[in-house]
Amino acid sequence: xxxxxxxxxxxxxxxxxxxxxxxxxxxxxxxxxxxxxxxxxxxxxxxxxxxxxxxxxxxxxxxxxxxxxxxxxxxxxxxxxxxxxxxxxxxxxxxxxxxxxxxxxxxxxxxxxxxxxxxxxxxxxxxxxxxxxxxxxxxxxxxxxxxxxxxxxxxxxxxxxxxxxxxxxxxxxxxxxxxxxxxxxxxxxxxxxxxxxxxxxxxxxxxxxxxxxxxxxxxxxxxxxxxxxxxxxxxxxxxxxxxxxxxxxxxxxxxxxxxxxxxxxxxxxxxxxxxxxxxxxxxxxxxxxxxxxxxxxxxxxxxxxxxxxxxxxxxxxxxxxxxxxxxxxxxxxxxxxxxxxxxxxxxxxxxxxxxxxxxxxxxxxxxxxxxxxxxxxxxxxxxxxxxxxxxxxxxxxxxxxxxxxxxxxxxxxxxxxxxxxxxxxxxxxxxxxxxxxxxxxxxxxxxxxxxxxxxxxxxxxxxxxxxxxxxxxxxxxxxxxxxxxxxxxxxxxxxxxxxxxxxxxxxxxxxxxxxxxxxxxxxxxx
Numbered sequence: 001x002x003x004x005x006x007x008x009x010x011x012x013x014x015x016x017x018x019x020x021x022x023x024x025x026x027x028x029x030x031x032x033x034x035x036x037x038x039x040x041x042x043x044x045x046x047x048x049x050x051x052x053x054x055x056x057x058x059x060x061x062x063x064x065x066x067x068x069x070x071x072x073x074x075x076x077x078x079x080x081x082x083x084x085x086x087x088x089x090x091x092x093x094x095x096x097x098x099x100x101x102x103x104x105x106x107x108x109x110x111x112x113x114x115x116x117x118x119x120x121x122x123x124x125x126x127x128x129x130x131x132x133x134x135x136x137x138x139x140x141x142x143x144x145x146x147x148x149x150x151x152x153x154x155x156x157x158x159x160x161x162x163x164x165x166x167x168x169x170x171x172x173x174x175x176x177x178x179x180x181x182x183x184x185x186x187x188x189x190x191x192x193x194x195x196x197x198x199x200x201x202x203x204x205x206x207x208x209x210x211x212x213x214x215x216x217x218x219x220x221x222x223x224x225x226x227x228x229x230x231x232x233x234x235x236x237x238x239x240x241x242x243x244x245x246x247x248x249x250x251x252x253x254x255x256x257x258x259x260x261x262x263x264x265x266x267x268x269x270x271x272x273x274x275x276x277x278x279x280x281x282x283x284x285x286x287x288x289x290x291x292x293x294x295x296x297x298x299x300x301x302x303x304x305x306x307x308x309x310x311x312x313x314x315x316x317x318x319x320x321x322x323x324x325x326x327x328x329x330x331x332x333x334x335x336x337x338x339x340x341x342x343x344x345x346x347x348x349x350x351x352x353x354x355x356x357x358x359x360x361x362x363x364x365x366x367x368x369x370x371x372x373x374x375x376x377x378x379x380x381x382x383x384x385x386x387x388x389x390x391x392x393x394x395x396x397x398x399x400x401x402x403x404x405x406x407x408x409x410x411x412x413x414x415x416x417x418x419x420x421x422x423x424x425x426x427x428x429x430x431x432x433x434x435x436x437x438x439x440x441x442x443x444x445x446x447x448x449x450x451x452x453x454x455x456x457x458x459x460x461x462x463x464x465x466x467x468x469x470x471x472x473x474x475x476x477x478x479x480x481x482x483x484x485x486x487x488x489x490x491x492x493x494x495x496x497x498x499x500x501x502x503x504x505x506x507x508x509x510x511x512x513x514x515x516x517x518x519x520x521x522x523x524x525x526x
Contacts, residue, residue, distance in 0.1 A: 052082040061212035061513070064219035073100055073222065074215055084212035090151065091120035091143045093214065094133060097159055098123035100222060111141040132158045147214070150182035150205035153195055156221055157185035166191050172203040179205065194220050196241060242475035242519045248466040249525065250445050252292045258469040259293055259368075261524045262439055268365025272299035272331070273387055275372060276322050278310055279455035283446035285372050287326040294331045297368055301327050304337045304358045304391065306453070307398035307411045336360040341394035344433050348512045349425035351404045351418050355389075356397030357430065366437035367430075369473075373442040373480045375449035375493050378402070379423065380502025382451050383480055384440040384473035385509060389426035401426050417504055424509035427473060431514065440476050441469040444483065449496040462489040474515025478506050 055065050061084055068074035069082075073096050077083040091114075106125040109116065114124050124141055127133040132155055135141040147155075157163070165188035169178050178186055186203060189195040194217055197203055209217075245261040247254045272294050277284030294301065305318055312318040315338035322333045336358025344361075346352040369387050376382040379390075390398055402411035404418030431438055444465035450457035465483050470476040481503060484490040497503065510517050 051080070052076055053080045055082050055084060061216055064216040065212065067219050067223060068096075068215045071100075071222075073218065074211070082211065084215075085210050087146045088209055088211050088214040089144050090133075090141065090147050091124060092211075093147050093152065093155060094127040095120050095123035096214075096218060097132065097155070098126050101126070110139065111135055111143075112139040113143055114141050127155075146208040148205065149195065149203065149207045149209065150179055150186060152209065152214070152217060153189040154182050154185040156194065156217075157188050160188075163188060169203070172197055174202040174204065177205055178203060192221075242470055242472035242516050244468050244470045244472075244475055244479045244519045244521050245524055246466050246468045246479075246521050247524050250443065250464055250467055252289055254467050255290065255293050255441070255443070256296065257524055258441060258467045259296075259439070261522075262469055262471065264439060264471070266297060266366035266368060266439065267437055269363060270297045270299040271302040271334070271361075271364035271367045272297065273302055273367055273369045273371075273391055274327075275387070275391065275452045276301075276303050276312065276318070276327055276333075277325055278312065278453050280325070281456055282452045282454060283372060283374060283448055283450075283457055283460075284325070284452040285370060285443055287330045289443075290370055291330040293368075293370075299368060300332045300334050300364070301330075302334045302336050302358075302360070302364070302392075304393060304398075305335065305395040307395045307402070310453070310455070313395075334360055334363075336392070337394035337397075341397055344429040346425045346429045347432060348428075349421075350508075351422045352400070352425045352429075353405070355426040355429040356394050356400055356408070357392050358394050361392060361430075361433075365434075367434060367439075369438060369440045371440070371442045372446070372452055373444045373477075374447055374451060375496040376451040376500075376502075377454070378500065379420065379451075379505065380497045380500030381477070381481060381484075381493070383442050383477040385423055385427045385477055385505055385514070388430045388438070388440075388473060389423040392430055393426060397426070416501060420501065420505040421508045424505050424512060424514055427509065428512055428514040431473075436471075439469070439471065440473050441467065442476055442480050443467050444480055447484070447490075447493055449492050458492075461492050462487055468521075470519070472515040472519070474506055474509040474517055475519035476515075478517045479519050479521060481506070 051069070052065070055062055065074070065082055065084065077086065103122070104126060106122045106129060109121055109125040110128065111124060114121055120143060124133065124143070128135070133141070165184050167187055168190040169175055169183045169186040172178070182205060186205070245258050247258050249257065274290065275284045303318060303322070305314060306312045311321050315335045318335045319333065322328055327333050340359045341356045342359050342362060343354045343356055346355055369384055371382070371384050371387040373381065373383045376386065379386055390401055393401055396408040399411040400408050401422045402419055403414035404422050406414065444467070446460050447462050447464065448457045448460045465487065468476055468479055481497065484493050484497070506517055509515055
């Protein structure tokens with residue numbers, strides 16, 4: 001593995017981090033230019049629905065973009081597109097703040113590179129008049145230059161009327177790279193949890209940001225913490241530190257405690273996705289272990305049939321196995337593809353355009369995903385992402401994912417990376433369809449190199465670690481992988497992970513907006 005993720009155990013630190021991107025020039029209609037004014041401070045609170053065809057409702061940036069669009073702060077690059085991955089320029093950010101101020105009347109512009117009569121002219125003039133921007137000197141503003149991280153913090157800090165701040169900027173490993181004029185603003189932005197560090201404890205002051213990333217920062221800043229979720233409950237954001245809660249108490253009580261740390265009530269009819277095991281020798285989560293939590297959420301245990309034979313190849317066999325393993329004694333059990341499958345759209349995928357899940361998936365309003373983290377013969381490891389992709393897919397859908405969308409009758413013969421990417425894409429279709437009403441818990445015990453679908457798995461040769469929970473499946477699985485790498489006795493599972501290029505599912509999951517590989521672990525044991 002190329003790098004380790006830093007983990008802060010005990011204190012909750014929400015680090016909002018921006019990823020470096022390649023930037024291109026933006027069209028000049030990037031921001032709304034109609035005559036509708038938004039009075040300063042008159043902010044509408046909205047749900048995460050947008051009119052943009054390139055912004056999926058479940059995308060990490062959807063709520064922020066919906067907020068910015070609804071409040072006439074940022075608009076699309078066309079009538080139907082937002083271009084979330086395009087660059088954000090200095091002129092655009094000035095215009096965002098100008099519109100939020102109500103687009104007041106301004107005097108003459110003083111910058112030589114700011115043309116008269118352009119969509120950004122009054123905004124830049126206003127920002128200079130109010131001490132929010134000052135340019136590069138010599139009359140140059142840098143109108144079309146991509147905005148950098150330290151420039152963002154400085155502009156927002158000045159917009160906030162230069163409040164006092166700590167010395168948080170000095171704590172970054174690359175603090176010497178932060179410009180002197182930006183140090184206080186960086187500290188303030190970190191203090192306010194508007195912008196934070198990147199893995200490796202760096203700030204990357206010269207790094208740039210996409211429109212989606214800037215929309216998220218503005219959502220945090222302009223909404224003043226009132227919109228949608230609190231920071232630790234926010235939708236997973238690429239480059240943003242997702243919270244992963246952890247306990248070392250691997251017991252029913254520990255499972256309940258880590259669930260309660262999520263502090264989120266699942267609405268409506270709740271499905272509890274577990275693996276029912278292939279045989280009594282498998283390392284699946286036992287009914288006695290999960291009973292209290294399943295009954296607490298009044299959940300129905302759900303599963304789907306396999307694509308490769310075995311004791312769960314048909315609904316009748318699968319139901320009997322659920323009875324034999326004791327699951328029907330603690331809750332109702334639904335084999336979701338007993339009556340076929342339905343199709344979920346995949347947005348932004350490179351392998352799949354649709355995902356075939358059990359037909360009864362449509363009967364549930366929310367999901368609690370309980371996963372036994374372990375190795376896997378094909379995926380390298382199995383955790384939350386595998387459970388919401390392969391686990392929720394119908395038998396035909398499992399073959400579809402395994403073959404990268406090439407077969408619904410056989411799971412064999414597919415390309416490995418295509419399989420991993422298809423898992424991430426199928427998982428994202430599930431999350432999108434549930435509008436974020438899904439929580440994830442991984443149990444790191446009995447850490448065999450083999451999956452629970454193996455009736456005779458290899459005996460684990462490493463110690464148990466704990467139970468982890470998150471709103472973000474990518475962050476959760478990433479944290480589990482990192483804990484395996486950090487373990488002194490994790491060599492066998494590490495070898496299995498590396499032999500299957502398993503972390504690619506995390507890389508692709510982050511790339512398509514399923515979640516973030518950047519996380520902070522919060523211990524609930526103290």
